[in-house]
Every structure is written in C-alpha cells, then in structure tokens.
Amino acid sequence: MKFMLMGLEEQGEWERLPLMLGQSTDAVTLRMKGGKSVMTDGPFATTNEVLAGFDLIDFASRDEALAFARRGSAHDGHVTEIRPVQESWWAYHGPGAGDGQRFMIVIVSNEAALARRSQAETDRVVAHHEQIGMEYSAQKGMVRGEPLCFSSARLRPSAEALTLRMRRGEPLASDGPFAETKEVVGGFFIIDAASVGEAVAWGRKLAEVGGETVEIRPVQSMWSIYHG
Numbered sequence: 001m002k003f004m005l006m007g008l009e010e011q012g013e014w015e016r017l018p019l020m021l022g023q024s025t026d027a028v029t030l031r032m033k034g035g036k037s038v039m040t041d042g043p044f045a046t047t048n049e050v051l052a053g054f055d056l057i058d059f060a061s062r063d064e065a066l067a068f069a070r071r072g073s074a075h076d077g078h079v080t081e082i083r084p085v086q087e088s089w090w091a092y093h094g095p096g097a098g099d100g101q102r103f104m105i106v107i108v109s110n111e112a113a114l115a116r117r118s119q120a121e122t123d124r125v126v127a128h129h130e131q132i133g134m135e136y137s138a139q140k141g142m143v144r145g146e147p148l149c150f151s152s153a154r155l156r157p158s159a160e161a162l163t164l165r166m167r168r169g170e171p172l173a174s175d176g177p178f179a180e181t182k183e184v185v186g187g188f189f190i191i192d193a194a195s196v197g198e199a200v201a202w203g204r205k206l207a208e209v210g211g212e213t214v215e216i217r218p219v220q221s222m223w224s225i226y227h228g
Contacts, residue, residue, distance in 0.1 A: 002088060003065040004155060005055040006185065008079035008178050027217040028196065030203050051106070051185070051217075056088065056153060062162065069164055070171045080171075081178040083161040086187075090151035091137045102149060102192055102222060103199035105206060108213040109186030111158060125210035126154070129189075132205050136191060146192075149222075154187040183213060190219065 059065040062082070069080045114122075133150060140148035158177035165172050177184050189206065193199040196216070203214045 001059060001061075002085035002153075003057060003059050003062070004083050004085050004153060005057065005065065005069050006081040006083070006178070007052045007054065008081065027215050028200055028203075029213065029215045030200070030207055054188075056085065066162060066164075066173065078166045079178050080164040081161050082164070083158065083177075084156040086154040086156050088151070088153040089133075091133075091148065101194065102190065102219040103196075104217050104219050105189040105191065105199070105203050106185055106215040106217065107187045107189070107206070108183045108215060110182050111184060111186075112182060114186075125212075128209035129206060132202070133189070135205075136202060140192070149190060149192045152187065152189045155185065158184040186212070190222070 057065070057068070059068065062084070065082050069082055117125075129152070133152060137148060137150055140146045140150075161175070161177045163174050163176060163178050165174070189202075191199060191202055193202065196218075199216050203216045206212070207214050
C-alpha cells in the first residue's frame, strides 16, 4: 500500500534547509467562488507549519511507514504527516524541465463538504481530473513534442493520517492531520510548464469541476525510484 509522507517545516526553516518545494511565498492559490477562480499570492493556509516536500512510498503497513518516518525526523520542529494514498498515476516524456519549470499543484479539500457529496459526484470530479491529465499529456508530449512530467495522487481522508512532531530529539506521534483546519491536502499533481502562468492555467482547469482550492508552487528538486 502506498503512503504519502508530507514534510512540514516552520517558516523560519525555509532559508537553511534543502527543500523539495520552493518557498511558500512563491506559491499561488486559486479558490473557486461563485463558479470563478480567485487568485491570491501565498500558500493555501495561514499557519506557521507549511508543506516543504513529500515522499510517496510503498509500505506493507502503517507501522512500517511510521518506523521509516521516525528515522527521517532529524531536528526539533520537523513535522511529518503520514497518509494512505487512494490512488496514483504518472506519465513522463523526455529529459524533463529545466530549473524553475516544474510545479506542484496541491488540491485542497474541505472534508466536511466532501462528506456530503454523492458517490456519483465524487466519480465525476475524479474523472474530470483524469481527463485534464490526459489532455495535458497529449498536448505537451504528442502535439507539441515537449518534455513533460505528470504525476498525481489522491489521498485517503485526513482522519486516517498520523502525524509525527519532533520535540527534544524525540518523535511524538498523534492521530490526525498536521493542522486543525477545515481545508486539508486531498491530493496533488506535478507538471512541467514553461511559466507560472501556464501552471496556473492548468490549475484553473483542474478546479473547474468540484470547486476545489488549488495551490501552485514551484518545485525545487525531485527524484524517483521505481521497481516492479
């Protein structure tokens, strides 16, 4: 089973730690209001703990994921949220984008609203995201012949998360997501784009159905290992 290990850092850590994502001040957030997307600068949540990067790993159990995360929690203040992954998929073509050309589109969900959705509505939103993924891959790779990286994951509910916080050199575990907020990370997409504007345009397409909030953030670095 796949688990997503999200690394959170306090705002003061940004300048001294090598992170997978760019600084949260470089983020752009789109919120759907009245059927239109409203764009603001900055991350989706105003909190002193913000998403710094993630690992997406196959583990035999949550206990194995927890044991792995304990080894990676190195300094006080570091937070790791461990969440089961509902599903994931990816596409790759060419050598990949240059510096500053890879973006993470974070899908932010209001879980109370999600709980009121019918299964048919949920299936419609998921199908829309898959359609946008195929449209992106076809345009970039097949029509324009450009390098592309496209990967995505849909997460299980945050109630199934486990959070580790480093305190005095010891990882303290608690059930639930890293932040008590009505908006939580529900999944993500990673894309190659020529500019922030292009990444925002794909974020708008993803948010058209379902009314999600999306955060678009430059990716600092990325690597993957696959076997099987």
